Structures are given as structure tokens and as C-alpha cells.
Amino acid sequence: MLRTLYQYIAPQTLAWLIVALPLAGATINGFYSLVASRFHKHASHSFTSLIGCGLPVLSFVISLLIFVTLIGFSAGQDPTMITGPLFQWVVTGNLTIDLGLKFDQLSLVMVLIVTGVGSLIHIYSMGYMGHDEGYARYFSYLNLFLFFMLLLVLGDSLVLLFVGWEGVGLCSYLLIGFWFEDPTKAAAGKKAFIVNRIGDAGFLLGMFFIYATLSSHNLPPTEHQYNFFNFEVIKHHSAYLMPVATPICLLLFLGACGKSAQIPLYVWLPDAMAGPTPVSALIHAATMVTAGIYMIARLNFLYVLSPTAMQVVAWIGAITAIFAATIGLTQTDIKKVLAYSTISQLGYMFLALGVGAFSAAIFHLMTHAFFKALLFLGAGSVIHAMGGEQDIRNFGGLKEKMPITAWTFVIGAAAISGIFPFAGFFSKDAILWHTFHGGHISLWLIGFVGAGLTAFYMFRLVGMTFFGQPQMGRGEWQKVHESPPSMGFVLLFLGVLSVIGGWVGIPEAFGGGDHFHHWLSGVFGKMVVHEGMEEGHAAEIILTVVSLLWSLHFAILASVIYAQRREWPTKMAEKFQFLYKLIFNKYWIDELYDFIIVRPLVTLSEKVFWGVIDAKVIDQYGVHGAGRLMIFWNRCVTAVQTGVVQQYLLFFVIGVVLILWGFVF
Amino acid sequence: MMEPIFFYGFGGLAVVTALLMVTRVNPIASAVWLVVCFFAFAALFITLEAHFIGVIQVLLYAGAIMVLFIFVIMLLNIGAEELKARTMQFSGLLGGLVTIYLIVLITLGLLKNPVRFFEPLTEGYGYVAPVGRLLFTKYLVPFELTSVLLLVAIVGSVVMGKRKL
Amino acid sequence: MMITLTHYLILAAVLFCIGVFGVVVRRNILIIFMSIELMLSAVNLVFLSFSRYLGTQDGHVWVFMVLTVAAAEAAVGLGIIVALFRNKQTIYVDEVKELKG
Structure with a gap:
């Protein structure tokens, strides 16, 4: 069937459609909402939904086609494809920038995550935003976000990546401040935008640094001679960047800190929860905030040149992971808890990047996209049912009323806590094992403690929301209802993904094929990933079991305390008043x-x-x-x-x- | 030779009458002095062997145009009581100076060039027939265009003359 | 003493400059107009002098054209003066200051 299709359309042409379709959707819906508001008419929900959800789904289907094509047609070779430059964007005497898309193992994974999870969240939004005035505007922004995100992950040059990077920042701003009538929400959007600018300044400086370094050498005259921002060109000439790799990597990492909410620029992400919950799921959990991880993974050849930068990345990641986890322990806003857990999980990914386990980072990125989207959408479902209430102290016992949400949420929580056999178990243990195996014992210890805290605050959330006695008034309890099927379906689907998503990367120590790591080794090189993995199987098993038990005991502890003994934490807080206040006020x-x-x-x-x-x-x-x-x-x-x-x-x-x-x- | 006599005589007359025209208070007096000036011009033209143009000058300028002027002056009936100071105070002085300076400059400029003498002329120069032949052959198109110009002028003056458009 | 081209040109220049003087200095618009006619005639004199000098009669034709233009100008210009007087009750140009910026 594929061959018949490709008789008429070249895969390279099809590839552009992945990016172009969401843009078309954004344009159509944007104009539609403008025209509708101009004539004071309500935008038709069915038309908007058709365009807004149909095109991302189509984009996902095309991504799948390309994926199948690349693994099917080129057996034995690396499944990569570079579309020819669509056009030359910048041509000057000593700088050329071509627009092209790059498909390789890394960007394929990212595209599938972005379009797949993105499509699911679009479908979920149909139910969640159904009663909103700005329905068409919302879908227009969401599609625009998808366009920029796809540009970010598919662009074949640093400049194109940066265009997408800024574009997703813009969409993030627009969507956080989606309900801009509320000044605090508009301010949250502004905060996100401004904090990101600080990081972007670093990113730009890093890019300029690369350009300055490469253009000061006489590169051999080829057709790509002046294509300094092309990933292939940078990779090919990375030897020239060796002396300045540390500043470049640190500057680029500053950009990643802004986008991916790491210390010291994480402060915008909790405030970003002002946006609609599906937006938090898509942008501030599953995709956009992982752009920094993607960028570093994409430039792995640059980062391995600078051990200092790698150390910094790892330490920042680890500290962020445990720092955000402790804050998550005391937050009472359901979305804030998830936001801090996102920051914490992103910290784990940076930890993995920093210790050289690029594929483990991307693996965790993927599973995190599944279970964190699930958790956010579950939280959205709860908020939807509770009529906008977000304080978990007023929840409780909701599993009676909304079983689908409750049990998928539990799956998500189990996945993020790293409990066997859910997705997060494999990815988190890959990170911890690589950290330990790389000899970074202190980093591993931080990550290990953080994993326990993660389990604790997640199951605190589960316990307070879905179990125990209802903490709300009788009238409100009556009104609680399960969400519409479009939302429930997405929750179930993501629940399934959160269970099986990790199975593609079962490590060899557990008898799995470690397929995910092999798949990505084409990008990251075998050296980094499989540095003497074979002899450590026994240690890996012991370590994994230990951390599983560690997480499990925290999970059970938390759910028991918060479901049945709610007065205990209060007593504890009174006992350690200073510590509690410190954490409660986010330090x-x-x-x-x-x-x-x-x-x-x-x-x-x-x-x-x-x-x-x-x-x-x-x-x-x-x-x-x-x-x-x-x-x-x-x-x-x-x-x-x-x-x-x-x-x-x-x-x-x-x-x-x-x-x-x-x-x- | 009579030519210097004619030149200085009529040239001097032209300059004097022109000066009188410019300086008279009463427009009627100015108009009459200008008529005299145009007669002097006609004489100078004839001295330059331009007989046809000299005649036309008298007919058209002195005869037609100046009559039109006097007619308008009469029509507007600018009596003595409406007479005001002849010139503007400041620009009168400045204008006079500039004019004198202009004359000096042009004269100096002309004198820098070598003196050019007149050559003897062919028989019939400046008569009606050769000028008319030129008008209807070489300069036919400009000549016809002047008729259009005159038509435009007629229409224009009619429009001007109407009280209400 | 021979009368040369230069004599005629200087005479024409003097007459022309008297015309300029009239235009620049006088307040009465009718006299300004007459000064313009004087300037046109001075130019005619230059045309004819050069025709005489070159021995051709093309200058005569151009003088003829100038006379036509002068006639047309007189017709329209006097029409304007009459219209001006009708509307402003003045023929003194310093009392007509519509162009003041």
C-alpha cells in the first residue's frame, strides 16, 4: 500500500505536510474565529473541531507513514531521511541558512510523541473546552503550537530549531494567558514569556558563538560550506568547536533551563498552570518543556566535547529534581503539584543527559509525555467535574463518582513513581542506573531520594483526591460527574500508553531487548550508551529492585496517610514548623x-x-x-x-x- | 549710414518711454507710453530688416493688445482717489538695485564675447512672402498649434468673464 | 561706427531689465502686466537681432509665435484682472495675500 502511495507522492513531500497541516489548521481556525467575532456570531464548534483535531490527527497518520516507511524500506540502514532544502532562507557571503526537515531516530520519536499525544489532547480539548467562548481561538493557538513544536523537532538546522523554540514560547504565552480577562492569568503568561527570554538570550549567544567559531576557520569549500547552523555541518566540524565547547554548551544550556524550567529559571512553570488544563498537559508537561532536553540530545556531539558542561547539566538537573520534588510535597493546588513534578521529572532528564545517557533521557521524555499528559488530563477531568475547584484539600473520595478518571490517574501516578511494570519504572531506572554506573554516586543518591519523594507526593495527591472521605459539601458532591466520553477515551488511551509505553525499553538485564536504546544509538553513538553494560547486569537488577521497593513503600505510605490519617501531616507540619513553612512557600x-x-x-x-x-x-x-x-x-x-x-x-x-x-x- | 542714427534714436526712445511707462502713477499714462515704446520697437525691428514683424508689432501690440489694456483700465475705472503709493517701500529699493546689477552683469557678459558684425543680406529678407513661406512649410505644425492656443485663450477669457460659473 | 549684434543685445537686455524692474517693484497689477509685455518685446528684439546676424528668417517665425502667445496671454490675463477686481475690489497685488503661509 505504501508503495502505491509513494508512486504518487514522494516521502520527502509528505514530510512537509506533517509540519504544514497544523499550520493550515491554525490559519483556518484563526481566521474563522476572527470572522466569527467580527460578525458577532458563535463559531461553529463542529467545524472548528473538524479542522482543529482532524489536521493534527492527519499529521500523526503521516508521521506514522513516514516511520513505517523509514524502518521498512531501508532495512539494515539507519532510518534517516533529510528532505531537500525547501528554499534558501538566508544567503549571504559567509552564511547560508536552508530550510529542511531532518528525520532520524531522534526526531522520529519526538514527532510521534508530539503528534500522537498532541492529537489526543486536541480530542480531549473538544470536551474540556466545549463551553468556552474562545473555542476556535483556542484550537487555532493549539494548532499553531503544534506547528512550531514540529518545526522545532524536525528542523535540520539550529536556526530552524530556534524558530520553533521561539514559536512554542509565543504559543505558550498566548495559551497561558488564554483567559486574559483575569489579570493574574495574563501576568502568568507575561512571566513565562519574560523568563524564557532570559534563557533565549543564552541560546542566541550560544548560536552566535558557534557561528563565530566556525566562520573564523576556513572550512573546505563544499556546497555546505557556509551552512554553519546545519546540524550535519556542526557535527562534521565539531573538532573546530572543541576549544570553546564549554561556553557554547553552557550558553545553550541556559536556553534549555528557561524552556525546560530548570533552576534558576523554573519559576514560570508553576504560574503557567493558569492556562487551560489541556494546555498544561500538552505544552507544560508533554512537549514544549522537553524542548530543552531535545535540543541537548540533538547537540549531543557538542556536549560530549565538554565534560564541564555535562557536569553542570547533570548537577542542575539533579538539584532541580529533588528541589521541585520537595516543593511538590506541600502544594495544595492539584495543578501546582503536577507542575512541580514536571519540573522534577525534567530535572531527571537533564541528569540523564548530563551523565551521557542521552537515550535514557529521551526514553524518560517519551514515557513522561504519556503519564504526565495522563495525569494532567486526569486533573483536568477532576477540575471539570468540580466546576473549577483546584484545591486538593476540598477533594476526596472522588473514585466513587468518576472511576475512569480515578483509576487512570492511579496508573499515571504509579508510572511516574516508577512502579513495575508501568512506563516510568523502566525509564527512571534507566536514568538512575546510568548515573550510578557512570560513577556519579552522589548524583545517583539525589536521584534516588527524589524518586522516593516523587512517589510520596504523587500518592499524596491520589490519596487526597480520589480516596478517603469527601471533603466537600453535600450539594457539591451531588454535582460531581464523570467527564464526557471524548475525555474518558483519551484518558483510557493514555492510561494504556502509560502502562505499555515503557516496554519498548526493557533493559537487557531483565531479559528485554533494550530496543529503545538500540534504536537511538544511531544518533547518540554506541559508545555513550553501552559503555560496558554487559558486566553490570547483576548490579543493575539489585539497584532496580531497591529503588522499586523504595518508591513502592513511599507510595503506599502516602496513600495510606492521606487517605485515612489526614491529621498526621498537620501534626508533622506543626512539629517542624520552619521546615514546613520553607517548603510550603517554595523556599x-x-x-x-x-x-x-x-x-x-x-x-x-x-x-x-x-x-x-x-x-x-x-x-x-x-x-x-x-x-x-x-x-x-x-x-x-x-x-x-x-x-x-x-x-x-x-x-x-x-x-x-x-x-x-x-x-x- | 543711417543705421546708427536709427539705432540710437529709436533705442533711446524705447528706453526712455519704457522707463516712463514703469514709473507713471496713472495706468492710462503708462499704457500710452508703452504704445510709444512699441512704436519704437517696431522701428527697431524694421532697422533689423524685419519689415513684416515690424508691421505686425504695430498692428498687434500697439493696435490690439494695448487697446485692450486701455479698455480694461477704463472698465475698472481706477480713479485718482484709488491711486496709492507707486511701489512697495523695501522691495522698491532692492528691486532697483537688483535690476541695475542685472543690466551690468548682462552687459559685461556680452562684452566679454567678441563683437559680431552684421553681414549683408539677400534680397527680400524679412518680407511677408519668405516669412509666410516658412510659416506654412517648416513651421506648419507650431503655427497650427498656436491656433489651438488662441482657441484656448478665447475659451479661457470667456470663462473668466462670466460672473457665475 | 558700425552697429553690431552686441549693441542690439545690450539694448534688449536694458529694456528687459526695465520690464523686470516694473514687475518686481510696481503694486498696480496692470502696470506689472504691461511690464511683462515689454519684456516679451525685448525678447523679440533678441530673436530678430540674431536672425539678422545669421541671415535666416526662422527668428521671425518665432517672434510671430511669441506675439500670438502675448495676445492670448493678454486676453486671459486681463480676464483674470477683471475677475480679481470684481471679487476683491483691488488691483494692488500687495492686497492679495492668499498665498501667505
Whole structure:
């Protein structure tokens, strides 16, 4: 069937459709919502849904086609494909930027995650956003996000990656502030945007650094001679980057810190929960925040050149992982808990990247996309049922009323806690094992403790939300209902994925094929991934069992405490009041940033930049000065314009005299 | 030879009458002095062997155009009580200076070139027949275009003359 | 003493400049107009002098054209003056200042 299809359409052409379809959807829905609001009509939900969900699904189908094609047709070879440059974007004397898409093992995984999970969340949104005024606008943004995300993962050059990077940042801003009538939500969108800009400045500097370094060498003249941002070209000439690899990698990592919410730039992600819950699931859990991990994995050849940068990445990741996990212990907003758990899980991925286990990071990225999307969508389902209530202290016992949500949520929680045989078990243990095996014992210890905390706060969430006694009023309890089928179906589907998603990477120690790692070895190289793995099987099994028991005992502990003995935590909090307050207030990091950076900047801007430079200097001397100068000149010129034609003639004659003077003398 | 006498005589007359025209208070006086000036011009033209043009000058300028001027002056009935100071105070002085300077400059410029003498002419130069032949052969198109110009002028003056458009 | 081209040209220049003087200096629009006619005639004189010098009669034709233009100009210009007087009750140009900026 594929051969028949490809008789008419080349796979390269089809590849562009993956990116183009969501863009088309965004454009159509965007115009549609504009036109509808112009004529004060309600946008048709069925049309919007058809476009908004149909095109991403189609995009997913095409991604699957390409996937099947690449593994089917080129047996034995690397399943890679590079579409020819669609057009040359920038052509200058010493810089060329082509637009092309790159399909390899890494981007295929990412594309399947993005389009697959993305499509599911689109379908879920049909139910979740069904009553919203801005239905068409919402789908337009969501499709636009998908377009930029696909551009990010498929782009064959750093510039294209950056375009997608900024684009997803824009969509994130638009969607966090989707309900912009509420000032706090609009402010959350702004915060996300501004914090990301700080990271992007680092990213840009890193790109410039690469360009400056490569262009200062005389590269051998080929057709790609000036294509400095192309991944292939960078990889090919990475030897030139060897001396400056550390600054480049650290600058790029700053960008990743912003996008993927790592210390010190994580503060925007908890606030980003102001957006609609499917958005939190898609953008702030499953896809966009993983862009930093993807970027580092994509540039793995650069990062392995700099052990220092790798160390930094690993440490930042590990510290973020445990830091966010501790905050997650005390949060009471269901989405905030999930947000901190996302930060924590992203920290694990960076830990994996930092210790050189790139494929483990991508593996965790994939399973995380499944179970975190599931958890967020489950939380969305709960919020939907509770009419917007997000405080878990007011939940309880919801499994009676909404069994599908409850049990899929439990699956998700088990997956994130790393409990056998759910998806997270394999990916998290891959990370911890690689950390341990690489000799980073202290990092492993942090990760190990963090894994226990993860299990604890996740099952605290489960216990407080779905088990125990209902904590709400009787009337509210009556109104709680299971979500519509479009949402339930997605939850079930993601639940299944959260169970089986990890099975593609069962390590060899457990008799599995470790297919995921082999699959990605084409990108990351065999050296990094399989550094003497064979002799450590026994140690790996022991370690895994230990961490499984560790997580399991925390999970059971938490669910028992929070489902049945709710007074215990309160007593504990009273006993360790300082510690509790510290964690409950998120270590006062937001306040610290506010005090150190935001307030001085605002004060400086208001007092100096606005009060003195803008109001006094620019307005007084610049703007008004220019005006006054013009008025002065105007007076001079109007004095000449008497309106008496004869005087004009006189000037004319004087001019003639002057010209004649030139002729005669 | 009579030519210097004619030149200085009529040239001087033209300059003097032109100056009188420019300086008279009453427009009627100016118009009459201009008529005299145009007669002097016609004489100068004839001295330059341009007989046809000299005649046309008298007929058209002195005869037609100046009559039109005097007619308009009469029509507007600018009496003595409406007479005001002849010139503007400041620009009168400046204009005079500039004019004198212009004359000096042009004269100096002309004198820098070598003096060019007139050559003897062919028989019939400047008569009606050769000029008319040129008009109807070499310069036929411009000549016809002047008729269009005159038509436009007629329409224009009619439009101007109407009280309400 | 021979009368040369230069004599005629200087004479024409002097007459022309008297016309310029009238245009620039006088307030009465009718006299300004007459000064313009004087300037046109001075130019005619230059045309004819050069025709005489070159021995051709093309200059005569052009003088003829200038006369036509002068006639047309007089017709339209006087029409304008009449219209101006009708609307402003003045023929003094310094009292017409619509162009003042």
C-alpha cells in the first residue's frame, strides 16, 4: 500500500505536510474565529473541531507513514531521511541558512510523541473546552503550537530549531494567558514569556558563538560550506568547536533551563498552570518543556566535547529534581503539584543527559509525555467535574463518582513513581542506573531520594483526591460527574500508553531487548550508551529492585496517610514548623527573585529610565526639542512666505543674478 | 549710414518711454507710453530688416493688445482717489538695485564675447512672402498649434468673464 | 561706427531689465502686466537681432509665435484682472495675500 502511495507522492513531500497541516489548521481556525467575532456570531464548534483535531490527527497518520516507511524500506540502514532544502532562507557571503526537515531516530520519536499525544489532547480539548467562548481561538493557538513544536523537532538546522523554540514560547504565552480577562492569568503568561527570554538570550549567544567559531576557520569549500547552523555541518566540524565547547554548551544550556524550567529559571512553570488544563498537559508537561532536553540530545556531539558542561547539566538537573520534588510535597493546588513534578521529572532528564545517557533521557521524555499528559488530563477531568475547584484539600473520595478518571490517574501516578511494570519504572531506572554506573554516586543518591519523594507526593495527591472521605459539601458532591466520553477515551488511551509505553525499553538485564536504546544509538553513538553494560547486569537488577521497593513503600505510605490519617501531616507540619513553612512557600524563591531582580529593575525603570531619561531627556530635549526646533524653522520660513507674489519674484530675480554672476565671472 | 542714427534714436526712445511707462502713477499714462515704446520697437525691428514683424508689432501690440489694456483700465475705472503709493517701500529699493546689477552683469557678459558684425543680406529678407513661406512649410505644425492656443485663450477669457460659473 | 549684434543685445537686455524692474517693484497689477509685455518685446528684439546676424528668417517665425502667445496671454490675463477686481475690489497685488503661509 505504501508503495502505491509513494508512486504518487514522494516521502520527502509528505514530510512537509506533517509540519504544514497544523499550520493550515491554525490559519483556518484563526481566521474563522476572527470572522466569527467580527460578525458577532458563535463559531461553529463542529467545524472548528473538524479542522482543529482532524489536521493534527492527519499529521500523526503521516508521521506514522513516514516511520513505517523509514524502518521498512531501508532495512539494515539507519532510518534517516533529510528532505531537500525547501528554499534558501538566508544567503549571504559567509552564511547560508536552508530550510529542511531532518528525520532520524531522534526526531522520529519526538514527532510521534508530539503528534500522537498532541492529537489526543486536541480530542480531549473538544470536551474540556466545549463551553468556552474562545473555542476556535483556542484550537487555532493549539494548532499553531503544534506547528512550531514540529518545526522545532524536525528542523535540520539550529536556526530552524530556534524558530520553533521561539514559536512554542509565543504559543505558550498566548495559551497561558488564554483567559486574559483575569489579570493574574495574563501576568502568568507575561512571566513565562519574560523568563524564557532570559534563557533565549543564552541560546542566541550560544548560536552566535558557534557561528563565530566556525566562520573564523576556513572550512573546505563544499556546497555546505557556509551552512554553519546545519546540524550535519556542526557535527562534521565539531573538532573546530572543541576549544570553546564549554561556553557554547553552557550558553545553550541556559536556553534549555528557561524552556525546560530548570533552576534558576523554573519559576514560570508553576504560574503557567493558569492556562487551560489541556494546555498544561500538552505544552507544560508533554512537549514544549522537553524542548530543552531535545535540543541537548540533538547537540549531543557538542556536549560530549565538554565534560564541564555535562557536569553542570547533570548537577542542575539533579538539584532541580529533588528541589521541585520537595516543593511538590506541600502544594495544595492539584495543578501546582503536577507542575512541580514536571519540573522534577525534567530535572531527571537533564541528569540523564548530563551523565551521557542521552537515550535514557529521551526514553524518560517519551514515557513522561504519556503519564504526565495522563495525569494532567486526569486533573483536568477532576477540575471539570468540580466546576473549577483546584484545591486538593476540598477533594476526596472522588473514585466513587468518576472511576475512569480515578483509576487512570492511579496508573499515571504509579508510572511516574516508577512502579513495575508501568512506563516510568523502566525509564527512571534507566536514568538512575546510568548515573550510578557512570560513577556519579552522589548524583545517583539525589536521584534516588527524589524518586522516593516523587512517589510520596504523587500518592499524596491520589490519596487526597480520589480516596478517603469527601471533603466537600453535600450539594457539591451531588454535582460531581464523570467527564464526557471524548475525555474518558483519551484518558483510557493514555492510561494504556502509560502502562505499555515503557516496554519498548526493557533493559537487557531483565531479559528485554533494550530496543529503545538500540534504536537511538544511531544518533547518540554506541559508545555513550553501552559503555560496558554487559558486566553490570547483576548490579543493575539489585539497584532496580531497591529503588522499586523504595518508591513502592513511599507510595503506599502516602496513600495510606492521606487517605485515612489526614491529621498526621498537620501534626508533622506543626512539629517542624520552619521546615514546613520553607517548603510550603517554595523556599521563597519567587519572593527572592522579586526582591533581587524584579523590584530593583522596576524601581530603576520608573525612577531613572522613565522619570529622568525618558521624561526629562528624551521628552524634553528629544521629542519636544525637535518640535520646538521645527517651530523655530517654521517661523523663519513663514517670514519669507509673505503671500505677495512680487517678493517671490524678487527672490527669483536675485537667484538669476547669482547664477549669472557665476556665468560671467 | 543711417543705421546708427536709427539705432540710437529709436533705442533711446524705447528706453526712455519704457522707463516712463514703469514709473507713471496713472495706468492710462503708462499704457500710452508703452504704445510709444512699441512704436519704437517696431522701428527697431524694421532697422533689423524685419519689415513684416515690424508691421505686425504695430498692428498687434500697439493696435490690439494695448487697446485692450486701455479698455480694461477704463472698465475698472481706477480713479485718482484709488491711486496709492507707486511701489512697495523695501522691495522698491532692492528691486532697483537688483535690476541695475542685472543690466551690468548682462552687459559685461556680452562684452566679454567678441563683437559680431552684421553681414549683408539677400534680397527680400524679412518680407511677408519668405516669412509666410516658412510659416506654412517648416513651421506648419507650431503655427497650427498656436491656433489651438488662441482657441484656448478665447475659451479661457470667456470663462473668466462670466460672473457665475 | 558700425552697429553690431552686441549693441542690439545690450539694448534688449536694458529694456528687459526695465520690464523686470516694473514687475518686481510696481503694486498696480496692470502696470506689472504691461511690464511683462515689454519684456516679451525685448525678447523679440533678441530673436530678430540674431536672425539678422545669421541671415535666416526662422527668428521671425518665432517672434510671430511669441506675439500670438502675448495676445492670448493678454486676453486671459486681463480676464483674470477683471475677475480679481470684481471679487476683491483691488488691483494692488500687495492686497492679495492668499498665498501667505
